Structures are given as structure tokens and as C-alpha cells.
Amino acid sequence: xxxxxxxxxxxxxxxxxxxxxxxxxxxxxxxVARNKSALETFxxxxxxxxNFEEVVDSDFIIIAVSDNAVEKIAGLLKxxxxxxxxxxxxxxxxxxNKHENHGVFYPLQTFSKSREVVFQDIPICIExxxxxxxxxxxxxxxxxxxxxQRVNSSQRRQLHMAAVFANNxxxxxxxxxxxxxxxxxxxxxxxxxxxxxxVDKLEVLSPYEAQTGPAKRNDQxxxxxxxxxxxSDLHKDIYTLLSQSLQETYGKKL
Amino acid sequence: xxxxxxxxxxxxxxxxxxxxxxxxxxxxxxxVARNKSALETFxxxxxxxxNFEEVVDSDFIIIAVSDNAVEKIAGLLKxxxxxxxxxxxxxxxxxxNKHENHGVFYPLQTFSKSREVVFQDIPICIExxxxxxxxxxxxxxxxxxxxxQRVNSSQRRQLHMAAVFANNxxxxxxxxxxxxxxxxxxxxxxxxxxxxxxVDKLEVLSPYEAQTGPAKRNDQxxxxxxxxxxxSDLHKDIYTLLSQSLQETYGKKL
Numbered sequence: 001x002x003x004x005x006x007x008x009x010x011x012x013x014x015x016x017x018x019x020x021x022x023x024x025x026x027x028x029x030x031x032v033a034r035n036k037s038a039l040e041t042f043x044x045x046x047x048x049x050x051n052f053e054e055v056v057d058s059d060f061i062i063i064a065v066s067d068n069a070v071e072k073i074a075g076l077l078k079x080x081x082x083x084x085x086x087x088x089x090x091x092x093x094x095x096x097n098k099h100e101n102h103g104v105f106y107p108l109q110t111f112s113k114s115r116e117v118v119f120q121d122i123p124i125c126i127e128x129x130x131x132x133x134x135x136x137x138x139x140x141x142x143x144x145x146x147x148x149q150r151v152n153s154s155q156r157r158q159l160h161m162a163a164v165f166a167n168n169x170x171x172x173x174x175x176x177x178x179x180x181x182x183x184x185x186x187x188x189x190x191x192x193x194x195x196x197x198x199v200d201k202l203e204v205l206s207p208y209e210a211q212t213g214p215a216k217r218n219d220q221x222x223x224x225x226x227x228x229x230x231x232s233d234l235h236k237d238i239y240t241l242l243s244q245s246l247q248e249t250y251g252k253k254l
Numbered sequence: 255x256x257x258x259x260x261x262x263x264x265x266x267x268x269x270x271x272x273x274x275x276x277x278x279x280x281x282x283x284x285x286v287a288r289n290k291s292a293l294e295t296f297x298x299x300x301x302x303x304x305n306f307e308e309v310v311d312s313d314f315i316i317i318a319v320s321d322n323a324v325e326k327i328a329g330l331l332k333x334x335x336x337x338x339x340x341x342x343x344x345x346x347x348x349x350x351n352k353h354e355n356h357g358v359f360y361p362l363q364t365f366s367k368s369r370e371v372v373f374q375d376i377p378i379c380i381e382x383x384x385x386x387x388x389x390x391x392x393x394x395x396x397x398x399x400x401x402x403q404r405v406n407s408s409q410r411r412q413l414h415m416a417a418v419f420a421n422n423x424x425x426x427x428x429x430x431x432x433x434x435x436x437x438x439x440x441x442x443x444x445x446x447x448x449x450x451x452x453v454d455k456l457e458v459l460s461p462y463e464a465q466t467g468p469a470k471r472n473d474q475x476x477x478x479x480x481x482x483x484x485x486s487d488l489h490k491d492i493y494t495l496l497s498q499s500l501q502e503t504y505g506k507k508l
Contacts, residue, residue: 011466066471066473067473067475067476068473068475090468090475090476090479090480108444108445108447108448109447109448109451110448110452110455110464110466110467111466112455112459112463112464112466114458114459114463115455115458115459115464117451121447122447123444123447147447149444151440154438155439157479157483158435158437158438158440158483159434159435159438159440159444160476160480161434161480161483161484162430162431162432162434162435162440162445163431163445163448164467164468164469164480165427165428165430165431165434165493166427166431166432166445166448166449166452167448167449167451167452167466168465168466168468168469168470168496168500169424169427169492169493169496170423170424170427170428170449170452171455171461171464171465172461172465172496172499172500172503173419173420173423173424173427174419174420174424174456174461175460175461175462175465175503176416176419176499177416177417177419177420178416178420178460178461180413180415180416180419181412181416183412184408184409184412184413185409186405186409186412186413186416188460190362190377190379190403190413191362191416191417191420192456193362193363193376193377193401194362194363194364194417194420194421195420195421195424196453197363197364197371197421198364198420198421198424198425198453199449199450199452201364201366201369201425202428202446202449204368204369205366205368205369206432206442207425207426207428207432207442208429209366209368210364210366210369210425211422211425211426211429212265212364212365212366212421212422213364213418213421214344214418214422215418215422216422217320219320219321219322221321221344222321222344222414225344225411226344226414226415226418229412229415230415234495234498234499234502235499237495238492238495238496238499239423241488241491241492241495242422242423242426242492245426245430245488245489246422246426248488249426249429
């Protein structure tokens with residue numbers, strides 16, 4: 001049996017709490033955050049802690065707070081023997097190096113509290129300060145995921161940025177597509193089969209092979225027609241730059 | 255039994271041929287294109303036609319060619335009684351108005367020849383010059399899809415642009431995410447569970463609700479860190495504009 005302390009009350013803390021609660025041979029000892037009402041929505045009362053002076057040592061102390069608070073929170077944990085990890089894609093391993101045992105436990109996923117996720121497929125990117133701690137973290141990650149990968153700090157920073165392109169920005173494009181629909185008395189649901197196929201295609205084709213559309217085929221008439229009906233200058237600029245990037249990718253000139 | 259003539263040899267013609275070949279009470283009489291070798295890859299020899307003077311009239315003549323060729327191809331069809339339709343999102347109904355019976359039959363999907371699609375869920379957006387022709391087109395569309403919608407030319411033009419955002423551009427962002435992975439000795443497959451969840455989330459959340467990431471939470475440190483490691487100026491500009499659009503959407507200031 002391994003023990004875990006989770007620090008944080010946000011989306012990642014919530015989903016890790018859910019996942020480790022169901023994992024075999026894992027005991028969550030505490031979930032710690034200053035925001036009691038946020039903790040109360042998901043943590044059982046006996047594990048809830050709002051006082052950082054009362055944080056207990058565990059085999060693993062998982063700091064799942066916003067990136068800019070990681071170092072400060074870690075600084076509150078004096079003389080802990082457990083492996084102290086953060087869950088941030090954008091933060092290096094080094095911010096924890098005042099601690100004897102430390103590492104990174106970065107689940108590569110988009111988390112919202114209102115949406116349950118299945119951890120089994122989620123890549124958990126781990127990094128540790130010693131080989132022994134790496135093995136320990138690997139074992140911990142394997143209790144909730146079948147997709148554990150060793151990723152160093154430099155790779156993880158790049159991977160986090162890749163995830164911003166692949167998830168944050170693509171979701172925003174779905175939003176912009178839906179906005180255009182709504183402004184024209186069409187339901188967002190009309191785009192859903194297209195969006196679903198966009199992703200389903202990636203089971204058999206690379207994004208390079210799956211690409212279709214006017215920019216790829218260098219259809220200037222359609223590109224100009226779209227730019228003429230887009231109302232927002234910002235959206236025009238986004239349309240132009242993404243079309244330009246597509247044309248570069250497929251060796252076409254604007 | 256209704257008869258169909260398909261003009262074209264590209265992705266849309268190919269997939270419509272496949273779908274109508276399996277539809278009940280539909281007989282494809284001909285598939286017509288100048289490019290014989292393209293037709294030979296999917297059309298049975300008895301239906302193949304490469305001479306536009308030999309095009310037969312059918313209940314429906316579907317012009318599935320590139321947008322800028324629609325009008326010219328339609329001009330070759332003199333005194334046809336069937337309903338002549340095009341399949342273009344970006345082209346108005348009006349380009350066919352020299353023909354007694356005409357309409358639009360726009361399947362809203364991304365088509366690649368190497369990827370089979372299930373038409374049942376694909377929205378078919380139809381428009382016609384008369385009520386009778388609308389009913390006929392509706393009946394035709396229902397033989398292959400359970401999602402037939404009446405969409406006028408102005409709406410369709412906007413919908414086509416929305417589809418460019420939701421599919422073409424988001425797929426390109428998947429490509430850019432994969433490129434960043436490849437440049438850092440990581441496989442594109444590490445992003446796939448994230449990409450899948452990005453779309454699966456839309457079953458229960460709107461894109462507005464599903465959004466996560468540094469731009470939404472106005473995390474300037476991460477935005478600046480990402481911009482500092484992006485190498486291409488074009489990709490930096492794309493990152494900046496999409497972050498700006500996200501911040502506007504969530505009421506944050508850059």
C-alpha cells in the first residue's frame with residue numbers, strides 16, 4: 001500500500017483524487033487547499049485539510065496547483081521524505097530541487113470538473129531526480145494509467161505547447177465555427193459530425209494526409225470570399241495566418 | 255426507382271458514388287469526368303463516361319467538381335429535364351439558374367478517398383429552385399442520410415466557412431502539434447488521447463464551456479514562455495492571435 005497527499009482543489013486535483021480513490025493499493029491520506037468550499041465539493045471530510053502546517057508526509061505528495069504557485073507551495077513542505085511532484089506541463093523539475101525526493105507527474109489531458117475522464121488512456125509524463133524515484137513514480141502512474149511515458153523537462157515544455165495547439169486552439173476554432181453558425185440561424189450540432197470525423201480520421205491518416213479544404217488546394221476565390229464575409233478583423237487575421245501556414249505546409253504560395 | 259448521374263472524379267464524387275450505389279431505389283446511370291484513369295479507380299465500366307456530349311439525363315444530375323468549374327460544367331448540359339445540383343458549400347444556387355430544375359446538394363463533411371465515411375450521420379444541406387424540387391432533393395438525400403437540412407445560399411456560404419474553422423484549421427493545428435512533438439523526439443500518438451477528449455467533451459459541454467488552458471486563465475508567464483520557444487515567426491503569430499481571441503472570448507485583456 002502506498003500513501004498519497006494531494007495539494008490543490010482545481011480540475012487536476014479533482015480528477016487525480018477521483019482516479020487514485022479507485023486505484024488498487026493506494027491510500028489518499030489528505031487533500032489540501034486553502035479553499036475549503038472547493039474541497040468540500042469532492043473530498044470526503046476525514047481527508048480534507050485547509051491548514052498547510054498540518055500537511056502529512058506520504059509516499060507521494062502531489063502538488064496540483066496553478067503553475068505560478070508550485071514553487072511557493074513546495075516551499076511550505078519542510079523535511080518531507082516522500083516524493084514531492086508537481087503536475088505542470090510548463091514547469092521544470094528544477095523548481096522542486098530543494099527537496100530530497102522530487103519529480104513531475106504530468107497527465108496530458110484537458111480537465112473540466114463537469115466532465116468525467118477515463119485515466120486508463122491518458123498519457124502520464126513522468127520525470128524524477130533519481131532512478132529510484134523514477135521507478136516509484138512509474139509504479140504510481142501505472143495504478144491509474146496504461147500509458148506512462150518518461151518525458152524530460154525540455155520535452156515536457158514543448159509537449160505542453162503542442163497540447164495548446166492540439167486542444168486549446170482547436171477547441172477555440174470549434175467555438176468560432178459554432179459562433180458563425182449561431183449568427184446564421186444554424187445550430188452548432190450541424191458541425192458535430194464534421195468535427196467527429198476530423199478526429200476519427202486520425203486513426204488511419206496523419207493530420208498531413210487528412211487535410212482538405214480551400215487553403216490546401218490553393219482555391220483563392222474561396223479564400224477571398226471567406227475573408228470578405230468575416231466580420232471581425234481578428235478572425236480575418238486568424239483565417240489569413242492559418243491559410244498561409246497551410247499553404248506553406250503544402251508548398252503553395254499566397 | 256430514381257436515376258442519378260454524377261459528374262466528377264474527386265473525393266465528393268467518389269463518396270457519393272459509393273453511397274448511392276448502396277442506396278435503395280436509386281440507380282446510378284453514369285459517372286462522368288474527363289479524367290478516365292481517376293474514374294476507373296472506382297466506377298464500374300458500364301457507368302463510366304468521359305465525353306460530355308454523351309451525358310444522359312437522369313432524375314438528378316449531381317455536379318461534384320471543383321467550385322470554379324461548376325458553372326462551366328453546368329453550361330454543357332443543354333435541355334436537361336432532371337434536377338441539376340452542385341455539391342459546393344461556397345457556390346450559390348444562382349449559378350445554375352439557366353436550368354429549369356436546379357438545386358444544391360451539399361454534404362457537410364471532410365472527404366478523403368483513402369477514408370471510408372458513413373453517410374447516415376452526415377448533414378446534407380439542400381436548396382432548390384422550387385418547392386417540388388426541394389421535396390425531390392429531400393427524398394434523394396434521405397436515401398443516404400438521416401440528417402437532411404434546408405440551408406439557403408447565404409447560410410451555406412457561412413456554414414462552409416464555419417467548417418473551414420472547425421475542420422481545416424483544427425486539423426492543421428493537430429499537424430502543428432504533431433510537428434512540435436516530432437521535433438522533440440515524441441510521437442504524435444502521445445497527443446491522440448487529448449485530441450479525442452477535445453471532441454468527446456463536446457457531447458456534454460459546449461466549446462465555450464469545454465475550454466481550458468493558459469490563454470483562458472490569462473496565464474501570461476506560460477504564454478510568454480511558449481512564444482519564446484516557438485521557432486517560426488508564422489507559428490508565433492498564430493499562437494498570439496488565437497490566444498488573443500481566447501482572451502477576448504473570456505473577457506481577459508492581453
